Amino acid sequence: MSAGKTEKSRKEPGLISERVNRLSPSGIRKFFDLLASMEGVISLGVGEPDYATPWHISEAAVRSLERGYTMYTSNSGVPELREETARYLKEKYNVKYEPYGEILMTVGVSEALDLAMRAILNPGDEVVMPDPHYVAYDSCVILAGGEPVMVPTSQENNFEVEARDIEARVTGKTRAILIGYPANPTGAVMSRDKLLAVAEVARRHNLIVISDEIYARLVYGVEHTCFAGLRGVKEHTILLGGFSKAYAMTGWRIGYAAAPKEIIAAMTKIHQYTIMSAPTPAQVAALEALKTGEPDVVEMVEDYNRRRLIIVKGLNEIGMPCFEPRGAFYAFPSIRNTGMSSEEFSEKLLVEEKVAVVPGSAFGECGEGYVRCCYATSLADIEEALTRMRRFVKKYKK
Numbered sequence: 001m002s003a004g005k006t007e008k009s010r011k012e013p014g015l016i017s018e019r020v021n022r023l024s025p026s027g028i029r030k031f032f033d034l035l036a037s038m039e040g041v042i043s044l045g046v047g048e049p050d051y052a053t054p055w056h057i058s059e060a061a062v063r064s065l066e067r068g069y070t071m072y073t074s075n076s077g078v079p080e081l082r083e084e085t086a087r088y089l090k091e092k093y094n095v096k097y098e099p100y101g102e103i104l105m106t107v108g109v110s111e112a113l114d115l116a117m118r119a120i121l122n123p124g125d126e127v128v129m130p131d132p133h134y135v136a137y138d139s140c141v142i143l144a145g146g147e148p149v150m151v152p153t154s155q156e157n158n159f160e161v162e163a164r165d166i167e168a169r170v171t172g173k174t175r176a177i178l179i180g181y182p183a184n185p186t187g188a189v190m191s192r193d194k195l196l197a198v199a200e201v202a203r204r205h206n207l208i209v210i211s212d213e214i215y216a217r218l219v220y221g222v223e224h225t226c227f228a229g230l231r232g233v234k235e236h237t238i239l240l241g242g243f244s245k246a247y248a249m250t251g252w253r254i255g256y257a258a259a260p261k262e263i264i265a266a267m268t269k270i271h272q273y274t275i276m277s278a279p280t281p282a283q284v285a286a287l288e289a290l291k292t293g294e295p296d297v298v299e300m301v302e303d304y305n306r307r308r309l310i311i312v313k314g315l316n317e318i319g320m321p322c323f324e325p326r327g328a329f330y331a332f333p334s335i336r337n338t339g340m341s342s343e344e345f346s347e348k349l350l351v352e353e354k355v356a357v358v359p360g361s362a363f364g365e366c367g368e369g370y371v372r373c374c375y376a377t378s379l380a381d382i383e384e385a386l387t388r389m390r391r392f393v394k395k396y397k398k
């Protein structure tokens with residue numbers, strides 16, 4: 001069959017499952033496609049470090065390949081990596097996981113998120129999550145047969161989700177709460193007290209909490225609170241962690257889930273039939289990252305912080321009011337004073353000034369009126385982007 005024919009038949013109605021048909025295409029992709037066809041664009045769009053993986057981490061994987069270490073690993077992941085992950089979680093956040101049974105190495109947090117949803121949801125189960133949120137959250141729930149339920153958050157509350165707002169949306173069908181702090185797209189972090197209040201709601205209603213802590217290491221002037229480390233919550237928490245952001249390892253595709261044995265066993269069942277094991281060289285690199293990558297993390301975080309201070313100050317000065325993000329590497333300024341929708345703003349800014357940002361509406365209804373600017377890019381680019389955006393906002397400000 002020709003490629004053209006395959007393409008055509010794929011589009012015929014009825015061939016695609018209702019679940020997949022319900023997913024809307026990622027609002028981010030559209031901008032990347034447009035961007036790819038243009039020259040001279042400064043991108044504040046892509047949510048990944050501008051660093052290459054520190055060489056000693058890559059080198060560990062290269063050496064392992066030279067030694068012929070190219071086979072599958074245990075479904076759960078290389079034992080030493082699980083042990084090191086457990087040690088890391090204990091040392092950093094004082095949360096204790098058993099490496100043999102409570103930790104599963106995955107293909108990034110992306111896979112861990114998917115496995116978590118598929119392991120715990122029955123058809124129609126509801127998962128409560130903040131709006132705006134990372135683009136995969138609602139899609140993963142839908143693909144697992146569940147129903148995402150949005151809890152609005154706002155700039156007035158620093159985009160922290162309030163426990164009472166979560167509780168107001170709990171029904172007989174609610175199965176889980178999905179949170180991700182530090183947050184993509186807002187850069188918000190959650191205070192320990194607010195997380196404790198969420199834990200209390202989960203306890204009262206017997207809900208599982210999935211806590212995506214991929215940005216745990218990228219915090220500025222505040223301490224990250226590991227949700228699973230709060231007293232009494234570990235037994236109903238699935239902690240998701242990864243290497244992509246802190247160690248600049250997005251392309252390696254490696255992350256992990258830590259959770260009670262029964263949940264990890266269920267997630268491993270799906271993982272073994274669909275993935276088998278996380279990529280072997282990536283596991284070797286992750287082990288090296290945990291063992292010797294701390295100084296790299298500290299250096300990169302200091303550098304992100306410098307850029308964060310400059311972009312947030314700059315955005316506020318040019319008429320794009322921006323609350324102070326304390327985590328991740330995103331600023332989330334308001335564009336309301338231009339009267340444009342966030343999609344219109346992003347498209348016009350790209351075409352007229354060649355600056356790529358992501359419309360806030362790509363992350364949920366509450367993201368409307370904002371754009372996401374990723375500052376994991378050079379200071380020179382940030383400064384040039386601010387100059388261009390100043391011109392743009394001046395032209396359209398109402």
Ligand SMILES: Cc1ncc(COP(=O)(O)O)c(C=O)c1O
Pocket residue numbers: 047107108109110111134180183184212214242243244250253254255
């Ligand atoms: C909040 C959040 N969770 C998960 C992921 C996916 O991470 P990974 O590269 O580990 O699959 C991302 C990537 O941007 C993210 O922003």
